[in-house]
Amino acid sequence: MYETVFSPGRIGSLSLENRLVVPAMTSLLSDPDGVPTEEMMAYYARKAMGGWGLIITENIRVAPHGGASVRLPGLWEDRQIPGHRALVRRVHDAGGKLCAQIYHAGPQASRAVSGVQPTAPSALCLSGYSEVPRELTEEEIRVLVADFASAARRAVEAGYDAIELHGAHGYLIGRFLSGRSNKRTDRYGGTLEGRNQFLREILTAVRAEIGPAFPLLLRLSASEYIEGGITPAETAVTAMMAEKLGADAIHCSAGTVETNYRIIPPSAVAPGAYADNAAGIKACVDVPVIAVGRVNDPLTAEQILRSGKADFVSMGRASLADPDLPAKARAGRADQINRCIGCVQGCIGENKKGRHCTCLVNPTAGYETELTVTPAEQPLRVTVVGGGVAGAETAIVAAMRGHRVELFEASDRLGGQWIAASIPPGKADFAAFLKWQAYMLERLGVTVHLNCRASAEDILAGQPHRIVLATGGADVRPPIRGIDCAVPAEQILRGRVRPGARVAVIGGGLVGAETAAYLAREGRAVTVLERLPEIAGDGEPNVRHYLMEDLERYRTAVYTCAEVKSVDQGQVCFVHGGEEHRLETDTVVLAAGLRPASGLWEALQDCGTPVVRVGNAAEVKNGFWNIREGFQTGREL
Ligand code: SF4
Numbered sequence: 001m002y003e004t005v006f007s008p009g010r011i012g013s014l015s016l017e018n019r020l021v022v023p024a025m026t027s028l029l030s031d032p033d034g035v036p037t038e039e040m041m042a043y044y045a046r047k048a049m050g051g052w053g054l055i056i057t058e059n060i061r062v063a064p065h066g067g068a069s070v071r072l073p074g075l076w077e078d079r080q081i082p083g084h085r086a087l088v089r090r091v092h093d094a095g096g097k098l099c100a101q102i103y104h105a106g107p108q109a110s111r112a113v114s115g116v117q118p119t120a121p122s123a124l125c126l127s128g129y130s131e132v133p134r135e136l137t138e139e140e141i142r143v144l145v146a147d148f149a150s151a152a153r154r155a156v157e158a159g160y161d162a163i164e165l166h167g168a169h170g171y172l173i174g175r176f177l178s179g180r181s182n183k184r185t186d187r188y189g190g191t192l193e194g195r196n197q198f199l200r201e202i203l204t205a206v207r208a209e210i211g212p213a214f215p216l217l218l219r220l221s222a223s224e225y226i227e228g229g230i231t232p233a234e235t236a237v238t239a240m241m242a243e244k245l246g247a248d249a250i251h252c253s254a255g256t257v258e259t260n261y262r263i264i265p266p267s268a269v270a271p272g273a274y275a276d277n278a279a280g281i282k283a284c285v286d287v288p289v290i291a292v293g294r295v296n297d298p299l300t301a302e303q304i305l306r307s308g309k310a311d312f313v314s315m316g317r318a319s320l321a322d323p324d325l326p327a328k329a330r331a332g333r334a335d336q337i338n339r340c341i342g343c344v345q346g347c348i349g350e351n352k353k354g355r356h357c358t359c360l361v362n363p364t365a366g367y368e369t370e371l372t373v374t375p376a377e378q379p380l381r382v383t384v385v386g387g388g389v390a391g392a393e394t395a396i397v398a399a400m401r402g403h404r405v406e407l408f409e410a411s412d413r414l415g416g417q418w419i420a421a422s423i424p425p426g427k428a429d430f431a432a433f434l435k436w437q438a439y440m441l442e443r444l445g446v447t448v449h450l451n452c453r454a455s456a457e458d459i460l461a462g463q464p465h466r467i468v469l470a471t472g473g474a475d476v477r478p479p480i481r482g483i484d485c486a487v488p489a490e491q492i493l494r495g496r497v498r499p500g501a502r503v504a505v506i507g508g509g510l511v512g513a514e515t516a517a518y519l520a521r522e523g524r525a526v527t528v529l530e531r532l533p534e535i536a537g538d539g540e541p542n543v544r545h546y547l548m549e550d551l552e553r554y555r556t557a558v559y560t561c562a563e564v565k566s567v568d569q570g571q572v573c574f575v576h577g578g579e580e581h582r583l584e585t586d587t588v589v590l591a592a593g594l595r596p597a598s599g600l601w602e603a604l605q606d607c608g609t610p611v612v613r614v615g616n617a618a619e620v621k622n623g624f625w626n627i628r629e630g631f632q633t634g635r636e637l
Contacts, residue, residue, distance in 0.1 A: 002298050002329050004305040009053065009312060011288055012215035012248030014162050016053040016097065016312075019305055020326050023251065023292055023314040024101040024166065024219075025347065026058045026072065027357045027366055034061055034074020035083035039356075041090040042368035047319050048096025051326035053312070055096050056164055056217075056251075057087075059103040059171075062151040063144070065114040066104035066172070069354070075102065075151040075158070084158035092159075099162035099217065100155035102148060106172025107133035107181070108257055120175050121182040121189060121198070127258050141188060141198060144172070149205035162215035162248075165202060167238075169221060169263055170256035173199050177220075177238060178256065180228035192234055196241055207246040217290075218242045219251040222277035225259045232277060236284040243285045251290040251314065252278040260348075261545040264317075265293060267342030268426030268546035271300045279309035290314055296321070296340040296429070298329035317347055320359040320366075336439060338362055339432040344540045345624040360624045361433050363631040373635060376401040380465035382637055383408070385454050385600060388416025389623060390615025390630035391470025392437040397634025398468075399444035406462060407446055410453040414438055416472050417594075417616070418623065420493035424514035425521055425550055456603040466610050466637050469601055470630070473594030473616035480506075482567035486590035489515040500586020501525060504572045506564050508535030512591030513547055519589075520554035527557040527583055529564050529574050538622070594620045612637075
């Protein structure tokens, strides 16, 4: 089924076992001195065990001030080589091949991180920057070119199998390439020829340093998807130039810092959506082209390869979600892959907060040394009440440790609030996680009782050693006159209540906004009433971008800073901008948040068996934290 995916390939002199590539993703696991830590080695080694054809490291700094974070690796000094050598050895020992991506963040480095003013081709304050960068002098450019060459030499000495130059995503090389950020009038700017000059010099210097045979990849953004930014036609020219100067492959990405939603597209974007960009480059060069962009299953990868749009496929977040994806696909077990659902909460979401890259559906990603699952010293009887994602995760991890686990779910399905969360536009992939949890519960022999609202007596009758309450959350009903007639968003999304043609949604957090988009797409006239100054403020920016596009496309009316006064006889009365408004509606939807629902907690307090609460039953939080808490609870039982 995956013949093309698992056919051998070559990048220059490098032979690869298959066509699946892990692209660079910032793990933030390096030490501040740029040396890989034990945690970083475990992270990459775990991927290597899964059978990926090529793994590309996260962005390695070529200069100490050239990183967007201090927790990025570096190769600006020879003393850093041994640490990288150890990393390469770990990946090789695990059966993988490792490519060093070298980069300079340019204007995306910040004074807060590096202590110095960031630099750029031009001193422009573009929206993606935290501060105005300083324009590089020609002398400084010469030094940077030499820095790239020296870092490449060190990567070779460290034993890496290949080197990738990061010329995409609005980092320094990308900023030179883009007419939007490069306004220089010297030989490094002006025409495309001039804007390519910095990259031309780097390619020439790196090639001279590493010799003619060492595999060299170049990552480019085919399009920056922004006015005045890099276009596919320009990138094709740049790629042809790079090929002439010795690039052995073009890694075809998309977007820049201001269009980050293109770099890391969420679930609203179709899998493999940017493969045509790769095809455009492939039509112009003879070296292999690598496609990237929300490829989260081997079938999409196979389709891209068979269509001839690319020679390799990058699957970054898919490798976080399930490092064993290639091994499972090769063994005919693709249905057992834990799929990336495009939530962007654990990977980029955590990165943006300065924490390790991890994954909502795989809490161990980025925490390989910390979140180990070891057999329990004493197998116990564990009862989990509530089959939402937090309860199921607890049950799975407890069962992995050898405990005998029984799970009670009051409804006829596992998943809880997650079921509704997978229904709005662009969120169908969320259901894949429920499927995976169900598969794991079955495989691990967890006894699942559906349609079973367990009482304290029912629970204790099984004489459990540990009780886990994962009973979720209940809707918050704000003190608004007539609010009792409002229908919870979950009921609407799950099709239990059919709304009328005119709908008011009270509460414009992510749930309310997504429910509004869902209803508006179906042709209803929808109005969102939110008391805060923005809607979907609890959503990741990349998710929010596409959601806002949807709301606009389907002409959803949005009132922020709105205070709902009453809901009465088909009218919602609210105050906005100091004025009272009356909105005629057929249905009022409630999305004002949740509160913990753990009624059994009180009843079990003196039962003599340890009881813990997880997920929303303990404290209301998002899916990422609920699943993590479930995982952690399972480890600690
Ligand atoms: Fe994919 Fe979400 Fe995991 Fe990121 S956190 S890798 S988007 S499932």
